[in-house]
Amino acid sequence: MKTSRTMVAALAAAGFAVVAPAHGQVTYKAMADALHAVMESDRTVYTRMVVNRLQNEEKVIKASEHFKDDKALPLPAQMFRFGAEMVAEKKMPFSYSLQSLWPVNKQNAPKTPVEKKGLEAVAKDNTKPFYAEETLGKTKYFTAIYADKAVAPACVTCHNDHKDSPKTDFKIGQTMGGVVIRIPMK
Ligand code: HEC
DSSP states (O other): OOOOOHHHHHHTTTOOOOOOOOOSSHHHHHHHHHHHHHHHHHHHHHHIIIIIIIIIIISSSSOTTTTTTTBBBOOHHHHHHHHHHHHHHHTSSOEEEEOSSSOSSSSOOOOOOHHHHHHHHHHHHTTSSEEEEEETTTTTEEEEEEEEEEESSHHHHHHHHOOOOOOOOOTSSSSEEEEEEEEOOO
């Protein structure tokens, strides 16, 4: 398996020390794991240090889907999607999204059989990621799915209370969905 210099540069730019194997190549799995480590950390930091602190603890400002009209904080899922959209614009050799088997927004439901299988796998056991290869159109992809866990009380309260949430008994530490990272294979 081969990883291009652009990918390695992307990892380095994301603040991750790229430790290449002796033969100078990063595997698809290592690349996905590294990208996910950055995404998960940023997501947790935003939720704990911004949303949970200012909304739930200090009650200074709320997070809202309509954050512009409401002069509120963007939701953690919106922050995540804005990042994913910016990466897509840069035409980087990977894409990512946040999905769930119990989505507040139906757009975030799994769309491919591999996504569904992966979300089910990480819901059952959130200690290890799910990896698979899938062909979409004419391209073969390496697809990695990581558990998205309730890392702060704000995750649980907001989803359980949301009118569009199909699940209302999320608990702290549980899997609420998954991060899907997709890398085209050369
Ligand atoms: C203030 C409310 C709020 C908070 C806090 C919040 N969410 Fe969400 N979350 C939402 C809404 C609303 C959506 C749908 C956003 C969209 O339109 O895509 C969503 C989307 C998601 C999705 C994609 C699937 C879906 O439900 O549409 C996952 C997974 C998710 N959130 C998990 C979490 C986790 C884990 C946390 C804590 C780290 C968290 N959320 C914090 C409201 C919230």
